[in-house]
Amino acid sequence: MLQISTGPEQLWEVDYRAADSITLNGQPFAWDMADLGEGRFHVLHEGRSYNAEVVSTDYATKNIVLKINGQRVELNAKDRFDLLLERLGMSNAATTKVNELKAPMPGLIVDIRVTPGQTVQKGDPLLVLEAMKMENILKAPADGTVAGLKVNLRDNVQKGQVLVQFA
Template identity: 40%
Template sequence: MSANYKITVNKNVTVDVSEADAASFDALSLGNSKYHVLKESVPYNAEIIDADFNAKKYTVRINNTDYVVDIANPLDQLIKEMGFAVGATKQVNSIKAPMPGLILEINVEVGQEVKENDPILILGAMKMENSFLSPRDGVIKAIAVSKDQAVDKGQLLIEFE
């Protein structure tokens, strides 16, 4: 059983390519990431301009036209179907109150640069103090609450740039 790859070109054309399809290309290396390719008796000059091996993203110049090519192997495809993002980073832009409570302390100011896990604020709720840490590196864009203010569940507390 041969593996099938999804090749996306310039983010708008997707082609399924099997290992057998890839093997049918007649390619001759000219050195320095340059190749002479023969496909169905049609010659092509190909050059790999940029390669991000980890992201499986390449910029390829074929007959003086550049193409951005993304390659997804069967595992990448399965991960995407399951709804997971490979190598995704956290991009939390706001912190909201998970429960009603009272703002006991605010440890940041608007414009302040924070690192992931820096203390942001303390919310008193159900006779407990809940410390909120920064979910990511960033800059505080807005503080929507003040000390000693009562807040409702889901209310915006802090916003990041």
């Protein structure tokens, strides 16, 4: 089960564990989806047609940005462990001091959104990494101050390469 939100007012519970069905807020969710390649999909739901594109994904923060019929939608997901930590009041206890941000995959730096000395909060966008024709916004893993940038615009980077150092 996942809890998906697009903001404080929009919240859905999605159960995808059954191989042949998905439920949305406890109700069956019937859809037909065609993979068009390169993160693009065509979806049919209740007689309506939708074009969906995955703009970026951040698996660490469970943040996904989609374009649905040209409209940008940012989704935040919480799994059962995130929800349990939240109920126990420990959602922030799991965070640790982070000294650097590393590339999650090989790619090309297409945008740098911070400068050394800048204070950032967890979730603030730092860099945009293009990989497999998709732009991935790399966000601050914790609150801190940018100590240094280890890449330049248009640099090719390898998985695990240090991109940003924090003070």
